[in-house]
Amino acid sequence: MDVELRHLRSFAAVARHRSFSRAAEELLITQPALSRTIAQLEGKLSVRLLDRSSRHVELTDTGAEFLLHVERVLATLDQALAVVSHRVxxxxxxxxxxxxxxxxxxxxxxxxxxxxxxxxxxxxxxxxxxxxxxxxxxxxxxxxxxxxxxxxxxxxxETRVAVCSERCDLARLGHLDWADVQYWPLVVNTVTGTTGPWSWPIDERPAQIIETANYDEWLETVAANRGIGIVPEVAQRRTQHPALRFLPLTNAPTSPxxxxxxxxxxxxxxxxxxxxxxxxxxxx
Structure with missing residues (x-):
């Protein structure tokens, strides 16, 4: 008969809700698509499972008996899938x-x-x-x-912030503007960093770039006062380092x-x- 799982789940949803519209919402499909699926199922079985009117949906006697078996099959399948899913x-x-x-x-x-x-x-x-x-x-x-x-x-x-060593002069200023980053040596994580010379027009880029290859190297290079860094605000909340100071960065674009x-x-x-x-x- 070539009955598919989608036919059974669609029928069970309509039978449970006694409504094509509510069943369609549950299944995340359109009501016409659901109606076609039920019609396909009835066509494959050559029986009428549902009595439809403009105001309600009811099971036929055959539909009610079929529903008992469908619910049992779907419950067994869901149990089998649950066993497998814990290993995925x-x-x-x-x-x-x-x-x-x-x-x-x-x-x-x-x-x-x-x-x-x-x-x-x-x-x-x-x-x-x-x-x-x-x-x-x-x-x-x-x-x-x-x-x-x-x-x-x-x-x-994400919002960006500036970060520097506690020994850096920037730490005493208390904040930094995006346009003024060019006057400081900038430490860049070239692999996964969100801010680098590419973040500014050529004539506004920092004159000195210190490259690192990952977050830990970037962090320790800034802490060693080799330059300042620009990083998403999450780093300020999650990074514990006694040698670092985080500062507001005004007028900075956000980072996706x-x-x-x-x-x-x-x-x-x-x-x-x-x-x-x-x-x-x-x-x-």
Whole structure:
């Protein structure tokens, strides 16, 4: 008969709600599409399962008997899927400091709704790890140079702050304007940093750039008073370092946060993770 799972879930939803409109809302499809699916099921079975009118939907005697078996089948299938889902893992790669509370909320929502788990992988270059398929989805800050064929999902924008050594003259000024960064040596994380010489027009760029290759090197170079840094505000809340001072950075553009993935990798899991991530995509 070639009856598909979508036919059974659609029928069970309509029978449960006694309404095509409410069932369509639950299934996240249009009402006409749901009506076609039910019509296909009745056509394949050559029986009438539902009595429809403009005001209500009722089960036929055959439909009521069929529903008992459908609910049993769906319950057994859901139990089987739950067993498997606990062994399924989505690998989320990030370069430094997962944003909060976004990360905690998104991971919690995903794991609760799917039964799968999220494996958090801190790696210097998440995009390179994504290219190698060492991770399934990458959290990236700043402008994204995504691999060919990858999809980028913007989350939100982070506020920038300045950071310097406690021995730096800037620490006594108490704040820094975006236009004045050019007068200070700037420490840059060339791999996953959100701010670098590329962030200004050529004639407004800092004259001295000190390059580092990851967040830890960047942090210790600023602490050693080799230059100042520009970083998303999350670093101020999450970084404990006695030699550093964080300062307001006025007139600075915000820094984007995005998720990057390949559409052919872990399709269902990534779709569910994006569903969990986007409602929580709020500045931390």
């Amino acid at each position: 893992t989505l690998r989320l790669g990030f370069g430094w400091l997962l944003p909060d509370p976004w990360a905690q909320q998104a991971v919690s929502r995903f794991e609760e709704s799917t039964g799968a788990s999220v494996e958090l992988t801190r790696i210097d270059d998440p995009l390179q790890a994504l290219r190698r398929r060492a991770i399934d989805i990458a959290l990236v800050r700043g402008d994204v140079d995504a691999p060919r064929g990858a999809r980028v999902t913007p989350l939100y924008e 946060v995005s998720l990057v993935h390949f559409p052919d990798a872990q399709r269902t899991l990534i779709r569910r993770f994006l569903e969990a991530a986007l409602p929580t995509a709020l500045p931390g």
